[in-house]
Amino acid sequence: MKGFPDTPKLLSQPTRRRPFYLRWRWLTVFLAAGYFLYCLLFSLSPFAHPLPKHTGPYAVGTIDIEAPVSPPRIIDPTLHFRGKKGDLPFELETVLFSVYYPTTYDQAKTCHHKRHTWIPNPLSLRAQGYAKAAHISNWFTDSIFTTAIRALVGSITIPAAVDVPLSSNITSHRIIIFSHGTVASRTDYSHYAGELASRGYVVVVLEHRDGSGPSSPIKRLGQPDKKRLLFDVSEVEREQDGLSPTVESFHQSQLNFRQAEIEEAVRIMKEISVGNSRQVFKQNPYHEGTQLAGWTGRLNTEGMVVAGHSYGATGAMQALKDGPTEARPFVGAIILDPGKQSGPLNTDINVPMLVVHSNSWSSKTSWFYGRAHFDTVKEIVEDNNKRGYLSWFMTSLGTSHPSITDAPLLEPYLLSFTTGATIDVYQGLRQYVHVAEDFLAFLQDGRIDRGLLAEKAEFPQYDEGSGLGMWKPGQGDNQQAWEEQGEWWDWRSYWQIHVSPLGNKEN
Ligand SMILES: *[C@@H]1O[C@H](CO)[C@@H](O)[C@H](O)[C@H]1NC(C)=O
Numbered sequence: 001m002k003g004f005p006d007t008p009k010l011l012s013q014p015t016r017r018r019p020f021y022l023r024w025r026w027l028t029v030f031l032a033a034g035y036f037l038y039c040l041l042f043s044l045s046p047f048a049h050p051l052p053k054h055t056g057p058y059a060v061g062t063i064d065i066e067a068p069v070s071p072p073r074i075i076d077p078t079l080h081f082r083g084k085k086g087d088l089p090f091e092l093e094t095v096l097f098s099v100y101y102p103t104t105y106d107q108a109k110t111c112h113h114k115r116h117t118w119i120p121n122p123l124s125l126r127a128q129g130y131a132k133a134a135h136i137s138n139w140f141t142d143s144i145f146t147t148a149i150r151a152l153v154g155s156i157t158i159p160a161a162v163d164v165p166l167s168s169n170i171t172s173h174r175i176i177i178f179s180h181g182t183v184a185s186r187t188d189y190s191h192y193a194g195e196l197a198s199r200g201y202v203v204v205v206l207e208h209r210d211g212s213g214p215s216s217p218i219k220r221l222g223q224p225d226k227k228r229l230l231f232d233v234s235e236v237e238r239e240q241d242g243l244s245p246t247v248e249s250f251h252q253s254q255l256n257f258r259q260a261e262i263e264e265a266v267r268i269m270k271e272i273s274v275g276n277s278r279q280v281f282k283q284n285p286y287h288e289g290t291q292l293a294g295w296t297g298r299l300n301t302e303g304m305v306v307a308g309h310s311y312g313a314t315g316a317m318q319a320l321k322d323g324p325t326e327a328r329p330f331v332g333a334i335i336l337d338p339g340k341q342s343g344p345l346n347t348d349i350n351v352p353m354l355v356v357h358s359n360s361w362s363s364k365t366s367w368f369y370g371r372a373h374f375d376t377v378k379e380i381v382e383d384n385n386k387r388g389y390l391s392w393f394m395t396s397l398g399t400s401h402p403s404i405t406d407a408p409l410l411e412p413y414l415l416s417f418t419t420g421a422t423i424d425v426y427q428g429l430r431q432y433v434h435v436a437e438d439f440l441a442f443l444q445d446g447r448i449d450r451g452l453l454a455e456k457a458e459f460p461q462y463d464e465g466s467g468l469g470m471w472k473p474g475q476g477d478n479q480q481a482w483e484e485q486g487e488w489w490d491w492r493s494y495w496q497i498h499v500s501p502l503g504n505k506e507n
Contacts, residue, residue, distance in 0.1 A: 035414050048153040048410040051118070051191055052426065054160075056198025058102035058167055062116060062160035063288040064186075066096040066219050067268045067280060073260050076253040079236045079245060089211060089236050090257050093226075094218055095264035096207045098186040100160060100197035102167040113162035113288075118187050118406070122217070123150055125227060126185075129214025132230050133183045153410060158190045160197075165291045170200050172300040174440065176334075177265055178205045179258060179319075181310030181405075182212040183230070188405045189309065195433040201440065202299065204265050210254040212311055219285035251343045258315040263327045266304065273299040305443065307334035307436075309404055314339035317346045324351065332443040334436055336404050337361045340373050347380055353391040354439040355381050355499075356432065358399040360420060362462040362496075374462060381499040390448060392439070393499035395459075396431055398423030398468030404432055422468055423494075431494045448501065452491060456505040459496040469493060 054060050069092050076090040098116075119126050127145035131137040166173070176196060180188055186207035193203040207216050211231040218226040233250040237243060245253070271280055277292030306328070308316030313335045319328050335355040338345055355377060366373040381393040400419035402408060408415040408425040415421060421428065438451040448454055459466070 035417065038413065038417055042413075047151070048156050049412065051156065051159055051406060051409055054191075054194045054198035055430075056102075056195060056200070058169075058198045058200060059105045059108035060160040060194045060197045061101050061103035061108065061111075061162070061164040061166070062158060062194075062197075063099050063163050063292075064096070064116070064120075064286040065099060065268065065280065065284050065289060066094050066286060067264070068094050068220060068283055069264055073264075075257045075260055078239045079253065080239065081231070082235050082237045082244075089231060090253050092209075092257065092260050092264070094220060095261050095268065096186065096209070096216065096218075097265050098190075098193075098205045098207075100190070100193040100203040100205065101173070102170065102197055102200050102202075103161060103164045104167055104169075107164045107167075108161035111161035111164050115157035115159070116162060116187070117154075118156040118158055118190070118410070119149060119153055120185070120187060123154060125215045125217060125229075129230050130183070133214055156410060158187060158194070160190075160194055163288045163290055165294050166202075166298060167200075171298065173200070173202045173298060174300050174444070175269055175304045176201055176203045176440075177262055177304060177306050177330075178203060179262065179306070179308035179312030179315045180206065180208065180213070181308075181312050181337075183214050184309075184312075184405065185213050185216065188407070191406050191409055191429060192404055192432060195429070196436060196440070199433075199437055199440075202269075204269060206258075206261055206265055208258050208261055208312075210257040210261075212254060221283060221285055248343060254311075255315050255318050255343060258312075259319050259328075262306065262315070262319050266301075266327060266329065269299060269304075270301045273297065273301045302329055303331040303443075304329050305332045305334065305440065306330040307336070309336040310401070311339050311342045313337060314342040314345060317349065320349045320351060321346050322348065332439070334439065336432075337401055338377060340366045340368060344369055345376060345380060347383065349380070349384055350387070350389060352389045352439075352443065353381060353384055354435065355391070355393040356435065357393075357395045357462075358401050358403050359395060359397050359422075359468070360400040362395040363464060378460075378498055385499065385501050390442070390501040391499065392453060392497065392501070394435070394452065394495050394497045395462055396423075396428065397494050397496065399428045399431075403428045427494075435495075452495060452497065453500075454502070455491075455497055455500060456502045457497045457500040458492075458505045459498055460504060462496060462498070466492075466496065 073092040079089055081087045081089055124146045127149045128142045131141050131145045186205045189205055193205050196203050209216050209228045215229045218228055233244050233247050238245055272292055272295050275296040281289040281292055306316045306319050316333055320330060320333055324330050332351050333353045335353055337358055362374055368376050378393055381391045384391040400421035403421055412425045435452050438453050442448055442453055
């Protein structure tokens with residue numbers, strides 16, 4: 001509900017702002033205090049809810065893999081950490097990811113491993129990363145963060161069986177490589193990834209070490225772990241003059257680093273597919289992957305899908321450049337809330353795309369290289385259709401930027417309180433999963449006669465007035481379709497389609 005319907009929409013202009021750390025500091029303190037007060041007032045538990053079970057026909061298995069990149073790939077040789085010559089922020093030594101994959105319920109039951117915790121060990125390193133992201137990191141706040149995070153989410157585990165065999169029903173598993181947003185990690189999208197795995201897909205969720213994640217240990221067998229904490233442009237300097245690079249070129253280095261990590265993950269999945277899994281297992285400091293020998297010849301490594309959220313969506317789009325190639329064999333992309341501040345979006349795309357905006361991403365008009373961000377995204381999708389690569393662009397109503405992550409499942413009150421999401425959190429994620437499922441099925445068989453994909457674009461622009469709950473079932477629709485389409489018959493409650501390969505709907 002909008003309080004002031006007549007307020008004109010302004011494009012956000014660059015304004016003079018208070019120093020970043022001041023805003024963050026107050027915001028963090030204010031949010032924490034406000035949240036606990038809110039919980040107290042409404043008798044809600046501030047502690048995280050357990051993650052829900054997955055709903056597809058398969059049980060979900062998971063393994064963590066970290067693999068050495070040897071020799072290390074130096075993505076940007078001109079940059080080093082401030083005052084530390086030779087310490088290169090953009091040197092790729094290992095690649096780390098979680099794999100979520102389909103298994104059988106019987107096999108999942110026999111699993112003896114402990115489940116993965118949602119906050120990977122060491123928890124204090126993660127807490128330090130969050131404190132640094134909030135610009136209040138020192139030994140005192142770090143220990144407060146550690147205590148708070150342990151109390152709030154420390155006991156949360158990911159409901160997937162660790163290191164169990166791959167389901168044998170599918171002959172050639174489609175692989176989805178997923179790239180996360182800023183201040184996120186390999187576990188932040190576990191429910192979305194697990195939902196796709198429970199529908200038969202192998203989902204590889206990266207943990208990027210490009211300085212945009214809160215923290216991540218870099219593990220190399222036989223050597224002490226390196227701590228990679230979040231870092232920003234002010235912490236790196238150029239070899240030649242000791243100055244920081246421009247924000248734009250820093251972001252480009254981060255995106256290039258992410259692309260290299262994506263390529264390395266592809267390489268490891270190919271190694272597993274051709275039967276070199278013994279080597280992958282032996283080099284994995286997480287000691288998982290005992291069942292990988294059974295994956296030989298069972299992965300579709302020719303046609304993978306790349307997906308990403310926010311910064312990760314910008315990175316996924318970049319990974320499509322000049323593609324598909326052997327290093328980046330992507331035949332389709334799922335793009336969720338492509339970045340507004342992570343640099344220009346790549347337009348050299350030669351594969352079908354599903355672009356989904358959260359409600360807040362579409363409703364807030366943002367200035368993006370001289371025009372509205374929404375229009376930029378829309379044009380990329382339209383051009384893709386013109387070149388014959390079927391692509392869709394739509395907004396998921398009632399959702400906010402983090403709706404696709406696990407955060408709203410863990411802390412539903414906190415998330416709707418701070419981000420303005422109005423949709424039921426489970427429903428929100430389910431809608432994201434349904435449309436991805438239809439898109440992935442389309443990549444398999446080329447059919448677009450399912451779900452949302454079969455609809456024309458009804459909203460060339462996002463329409464605030466037809467938001468979540470404004471549409472009533474049956475309105476302007478064929479009621480009979482309800483019988484045939486089940487839950488889909490009232491899709492207008494949840495979606496606005498901006499671009500469809502079937503063109504616009506005439507009113
Ligand atoms: C997998 O295959 C078995 C045996 O053919 C079958 O009973 C089972 O329903 C299949 N599972 C799924 C999720 O398709």
